[in-house]
Amino acid sequence: MPKRILLIDDEDGARRIIQFSLEAAAGWEVLTAASGIEGLSLAQAEPLDAILLDVMMPDLDGPATFQRLQENPVTRSLPVIMLTAKASPTEHQPLLELGIAGIITKPFKIPALIAQVRAILNWQD
């Protein structure tokens, strides 16, 4: 069974490209959501192995979405990796303190992205 991943990102271009990359290079099945709200309902409804969550989004941003995921018993145990375009460690620290599995900084190389996801989630090839 290929891994099922939910990608939540409001940036249309980035969302599509990350989806293509993960599907083509890692062979995972990628579900996408263009907002936190949409992502929450997908996470509730679909069986998932992990969630990739963009930090900067309008209305419900990454940390708020994560908070909701944590509050929901169905989604609480899902590992969440945040995607952020902010590169500074001081900006990463508060996010890591939320209890997420890891952070990946944009932009990235596709193999590095996949390797990082695997490493964070301790997945074997």
Place this chain on the structure above:
Amino acid sequence: MWNQMRWINPYAIAVLSVFAATVLTQLLYPLLASVSFTLFYAAIAITAWVGGAKPGLFTVFLSLLVSDYFFLHPDHSLAITGQDDLARLSLIAFVSLLINYFISELRGARFQIQQLSDRRLQESEEQLRLALQAAHMGLWNWNLVTGEITWTPEHEQLLGMAPGTFDGRYETFDARLHPDDREGLNRAVQIAIQGHSIYKHEYRIIWADGSIHWVEGRGQTFYDGTGKPVWMTGTLMNVDDRKQLELALKQSEQQFRAIFEAEPECVKVVTADGILHNMNPAGLAMIEADSLEQMQGQCVCPLIEPEHRRAFLEFTQQVAQGETGTLEFEITGLKGTRRWLESHAVPLQSPDNANLLVLAVTRDITDRKQAEEALRLSEERYRSLVEATTDSVWLTDAQGNVLKTASLWTNLTGQLLDQNSEWDYLKSIHPDDRDRMIQAYTHCLATGDPYEIEYRVLSQSGECYWLAAKAVPVYNLDGSIREWIGTFNNVTERRTAETMLLQSKLELEQRVIERTAELQQTNNLLNNFFNAASSAGIGLCIHDQNLRFVQINEALAVIDGHSVADHLGKTITELLPELAPLVNPLHEQVLTTGQPIIDLEITTELPSQPGVTRYWLTSYFPILSSDSDAQTVGVGVIVTEISDRKQAENALRVSQTRLAGILDNANDAIISVDSDQRITLFNQGAEKIFGYVAEEVMGQPLTLLLPTRFTTIHPSHVEQFRESGHQARRMGERAEVYGRRKDGTEFPAEASISKLDLNGEQTITAFLRDVTQRKQSEAASAQLANIVESSDEAIISKTLEGIVISWNASAERLFGYSAEEMIGYPITKIVPAERLEEEVRILERLKQGERINHHETVRQRKDGTLIEIATTISPIRDASGKAIGASKIAHDITEQRAVERMKAEFISIVSHELRTPLTSISGALELLSTGLIQPESDRGQEAIEIAATEADRLTRLVNDILDLERLESGKIRLDRQPWDLAQLMSRAVDFMQLTANQMNITLLVEPLSVILDIDGDRILQVLTNLLSNAVKFSPNHSTIGLTAEIYREHHILITVRDQGRGIPANKLESIFERFQQVDASDSRKKGGTGLGLAICRSIVQQHGGAIWAESVLEQGSRFHFTLPLTIDA
């Protein structure tokens, strides 16, 4: 000659010489005994010398042929017939070959010598050239006839020219000359040529690169037979280094000279013998010399006062031997002014190193010396004043030992007091009075009470005098008694009179008592006497043994406040109970001892007038019975009022004490004027303050001491005071008082004034204090306080215990506490609880004397809010350098921190905005390039499209960021031109028309034709941006309006209206900030960068206009901006 022959072919010489030899031999043949070949040898020798061995051999061969042909048998044939001819020919050949050989060797040797010599010449020329090169020395030759000049390459380099580029023309050289040196060089050359002298001149060269170089040219002129100069040759050398050294030396010399010249003290250099080498202008002024030459080389000793010369010379010699020292001495200047000088001298190495010189810095201390002298004079004057005041003044030390004897004492007693003998004067005091005197003076010495006593003294001849002695203590500054100053009065006459009176009364009384019974009429006489005494103001009364009044006269009765009749038969206790404790014991004493009590001064309230204190001189004497046993039966009392005398004495004592105090306190000026306002008193304090000596001003008008602007008004003030009812007044309460010194300078003063009538003459006395220094320090202190108070920084001082001492206005503003609320309270009032520890540490560091620089911390304002501050705290030190407190300067950095946070946030947003499109672009390209997706596939096409869109977005973003940065940093200047606004409005609408059409949006424009001085492209950018925003956020089939109108007279208001979804009220302002879109994600989808409105605002503001938005949610928005109708250039 041989040299010239070298040019002729040697073989031709061979032929010619052989030919000549043949002809000559033929001609001379008849003269010769046999055939001689000498001439042929000569020919061979010539040819070999000129042409060398080969032509020589050729000549030998020719000579042999010719000889054989012409001179050997057979003639004219080459055949040899005879044996001896063969032998001759062989001999000739041999000799010829020898000659040829030696001559050609000789020639070769000569040639080698020549070559060697040529090479040596060449070598030495090369060496010379290298030497010149090494010395940076150029050589030059100047043909004065043709004007042609040749230079060595070094010479060319010295003129900054590449070797070989000099064209030999004087003009080329001239062009390189420094314009200022051209004339001097020409003159030097002319002088050298005309004077047949060596030319030598330094001048400057300007190289092609503009640098200036100093060179030194030297040269010599050569002349032809007629003495006409034909040739000049010489060297050129770079002297830049030397010139720089010279310049540096000159500057250094000038600097030292300037210091020497400007030094305000006298600086001089003298030899050990006092010969003046040098002296600066300040020094020349001091000795009153007009110029240095006047004294240079001469001994300064004649200027020095004779009594100081020896000391001066010894001092100078000591210093010249290497010691340093200081000497004070007096001089008389060349123009006669005497000065006291103080010289600090050090040894100085003389330029020739031979002898040590003396360098002395000398200061004029005349003022100080004069002050010392004045002080000494003052002391002396004070003493003489005291001496002159009265011949009855005496002084003792605090222990009562005599310091100065009153001449009255010596005159009366004839005793010369021995100052070393304790209380020596006791010897002359009447033995009966000694104990009383000792007791009284011991008491005064111990308590400091004024001393007052009358006692008898004995002359050496046994005469007795009464002296009234009075003394008051003179105090040291520390309050201890320094000495006693006292006076004597000879009161013998009064005493004698009193005693005589007493005795007569005594006798009379006794007689009366004895004969009361039998001499009734005598009683009347006594009554009469009593009455007579009464009319003379003398109170008399008689008490019996029981102290009852037996008799009393009217005068005493009046004093007692009762009638004579009331007294009789009553005791003192009954009649005058308040007086009884004082006088009853005296009565008892007289009754008991039978001894009189004479002249007892008593002080009581007047029984008849309670509250009025009077002084009395009372005597109590026994009244003896008429019996022969002489028993005391009563007490007679004589009472004389001495209040007036007492008061006068008291007044005198007070006045004397006061005068002594004034004299002691010589720091204040005390000046008295008479009714004509002429000065009658001018104390030493006044001399010190005004610079006059008393003799100069006594009798002068007071206006002498006033600044000229007060000379009219001040005397009238004095007159007003004189006529006023006031006895004294402080001056300067309403206006400053100023004095004028002898030197014309003014000073502020504090003054008080009083008036005194003495023998009908009114004297006004002023007390002045020079308050210049106080005023200056007050002003300085006020200025400092002003600086502190007006500083923008909070300035606080506190003790090392943290108690606030000062708190300026900025501190009040910063922390919200007023000075009253903080001064005297702990600084911890403004320290938040969690930082109290920090304040303790700060105080610890301050106690160590440490300074705390730019400490950033948090403090609490009065209203509880926390503020971030930066503070610098320095210890305040006392004179010994010990830290005794701290001053703290603080300012609010809350805003600075907020700006820093905003900046960090902005950088973070920009970074995010740039990274987001990059993620998509790099991802898409990677997918395509690695073949993870195929370009032809749907996903491939989509990826390409995403990459293009995102690249587009990135480009716009970067452009906008750069645009905004340039606008805000002022790197873009507006290109202002007259533009018709209507035209710009139409163009903006044209730009947007296509997009609007796609969405079925109607663009309504109402162009306003007005010429504005604006940057058309930029305003078009604003219009386009606003229209583009409107289109983006408008629903299909809606209308967008663009209008312009005159606004508030001097402006044009341009408005873009849409019917879009509107902007929330709380975002209406922030949308003009960078990256503050209402909805970032939505806006990005529509191609926004988040910077458009920020750019618009920047452009409008740079035009002097304003931009704002109004909106109603779900109904639409209006964006307005204004432009000035006339914009100042």
